[in-house]
Amino acid sequence: MQASKTTTGGFASFVAERSGLKYVFFGGKGGVGKTAIAGAAAYYLAEKMGKKVLISSTNPVHSLTSLFGQDLWKKGIQQIKGTRNLYATEIDVTATIQRYKSEIRERLVQFLKFADIPVDVEPFVEIATTNPAFEESAMFDDMISLILNEKFDAYVFDTAPVAHTYRLLGMSKVYDLWLHKMVKSREEALSLRAKLSFRREKILQELKKDPLLATLIATRRKTEEGRRLLTDAEKTAFFFVTLPLALPIAVVERFITWVEAFSIPIGGVIVNEVIPKTDPTNLSPFVANRIKEQAGYLRMAEEKFPGMVRAAIPLYEREVNGLEMVARMGEDLSRS
Ligand SMILES: Nc1ncnc2c1ncn2[C@@H]1O[C@H](COP(=O)(O)OP(=O)(O)OP(=O)(O)O)[C@@H](O)[C@H]1O
Ligand SMILES: [Mg+2]
Numbered sequence: 001m002q003a004s005k006t007t008t009g010g011f012a013s014f015v016a017e018r019s020g021l022k023y024v025f026f027g028g029k030g031g032v033g034k035t036a037i038a039g040a041a042a043y044y045l046a047e048k049m050g051k052k053v054l055i056s057s058t059n060p061v062h063s064l065t066s067l068f069g070q071d072l073w074k075k076g077i078q079q080i081k082g083t084r085n086l087y088a089t090e091i092d093v094t095a096t097i098q099r100y101k102s103e104i105r106e107r108l109v110q111f112l113k114f115a116d117i118p119v120d121v122e123p124f125v126e127i128a129t130t131n132p133a134f135e136e137s138a139m140f141d142d143m144i145s146l147i148l149n150e151k152f153d154a155y156v157f158d159t160a161p162v163a164h165t166y167r168l169l170g171m172s173k174v175y176d177l178w179l180h181k182m183v184k185s186r187e188e189a190l191s192l193r194a195k196l197s198f199r200r201e202k203i204l205q206e207l208k209k210d211p212l213l214a215t216l217i218a219t220r221r222k223t224e225e226g227r228r229l230l231t232d233a234e235k236t237a238f239f240f241v242t243l244p245l246a247l248p249i250a251v252v253e254r255f256i257t258w259v260e261a262f263s264i265p266i267g268g269v270i271v272n273e274v275i276p277k278t279d280p281t282n283l284s285p286f287v288a289n290r291i292k293e294q295a296g297y298l299r300m301a302e303e304k305f306p307g308m309v310r311a312a313i314p315l316y317e318r319e320v321n322g323l324e325m326v327a328r329m330g331e332d333l334s335r336s
Contacts, residue, residue, distance in 0.1 A: 021234075021235065022155060026270075040327075044334050052087070054088070056158065058139040075090075105125045243272055274294060
C-alpha cells in the first residue's frame with residue numbers, strides 16, 4: 001500500500017502541505033466517529049486555517065444537527081453559530097429521492113412518447129427506483145451537485161459513500177457503453193422511420209432532440225466531472241476512520257483497496273477513541289486489558305497502513321457534541 005505523496009506527518013501537516021485541498025471525505029464502519037471527526041476537521045480547516053468551509057451530511061439521522069447542537073434540518077446551508085468560517089448542511093434524502101423519482105418518470109414518459117411506445121410508465125418507474133443502489137445514487141448525485149457549485153474553499157463530507165463512489169466510478173464505463181448502444185439504436189430507429197431517406201447529418205440533428213439521449217449525455221458529463229474531481233490528488237482526500245479494533249480496521253483495509261482501484265487520493269487513517277494514558281498502577285483489570293488490547297490494534301493499524309495513520313484521537317469522558325467538544329477534537333486531530 002502506497003502512502004500518498006511524500007507525506008508521513010499528521011493531519012495538520014497533511015493539510016498544510018496541500019493548499020489546494022478542497023474536497024475532504026471521511027469513510028469507515030458505522031459508529032466509529034466519522035461525523036464527529038468530519039466536524040472536527042471542518043472546524044480546524046475553517047477556524048484554524050481560515051478557509052470558508054461547508055460540511056455536509058447525507059445521513060438521514062440528523063447527525064450534524066446533534067453534533068453542532070444547532071437545528072440544520074431542512075434549513076439549506078447554515079453558518080455554525082460561534083464560528084467565522086464554518087457552514088453546514090444536512091441534505092434531505094427523502095426529498096432528493098422523490099425528486100429523482102419524478103425526474104425519472106418524466107424522462108420515461110418523454111422517451112416512450114418520442115419512441116412511439118404506448119405503454120404504462122409506472123412499472124418502469126418502479127423497476128428503476130426500487131433497486132438498492134437507488135437511494136445511494138440519489139445521495140451521490142446531490143453530493144456531486146454540491147461539489148460542482150464552487151462557493152466554498154473546502155467541502156467536508158461527513159460520510160463518504162465509499163461503496164457507491166466505487167460503483168459509480170465504474171458506472172462511467174457503463175454509461176459510455178449505454179450511450180453508444182442508445183445512439184446506435186436511435187439511429188436505426190430514426191433511419192427506419194425516415195425509410196432511409198434521411199442523410200446522416202439529419203439523423204444526428206434528430207438525435208440531438210431526443211430527450212432521453214440528452215439526459216444520458218448530461219448524466220455522463222456530471223459523472224465524468226465528479227470522477228475528475230474525486231481523482232484529483234491536489235484537491236481531494238479520502239480519510240478513513242477506525243477504532244483500535246479488528247473489525248473497523250478490516251473495513252478500512254477493504255475501502256482503501258476499493259478507492260485505490262479508482263485512483264481516489266487517500267488522505268490517511270484516523271484512529272479514534274484511544275484510551276488516554278493514565279497511571280498504570282491504579283487501573284482496574286478491565287481498563288488495563290482494554291488498553292493492552294488497543295495497543296495491539298494500534299500497532300496493527302500502523303503495520304497495515306504504513307505512514308498513513310495521521311492521528312490517534314483520545315476517547316473522551318463524554319460524547320462529542322456542541323462546538324466546544326468539536327473544537328477540542330479538532331485540536332487533538334491536528335496535534336497528533
Ligand atoms: N473520541 C471520542 N470520545 C468520546 N465519544 C466519541 C468519540 N468519537 C465519537 N464519539 C461519540 O460516539 C458516537 C458515534 O460517533 P459518530 O456519530 O461520529 O460516528 P459515525 O461513524 O458518524 O456513525 P454513523 O456510522 O452512525 O454515521 C457519538 O455519540 C459520538 O459523540
Ligand atoms: Mg455519522
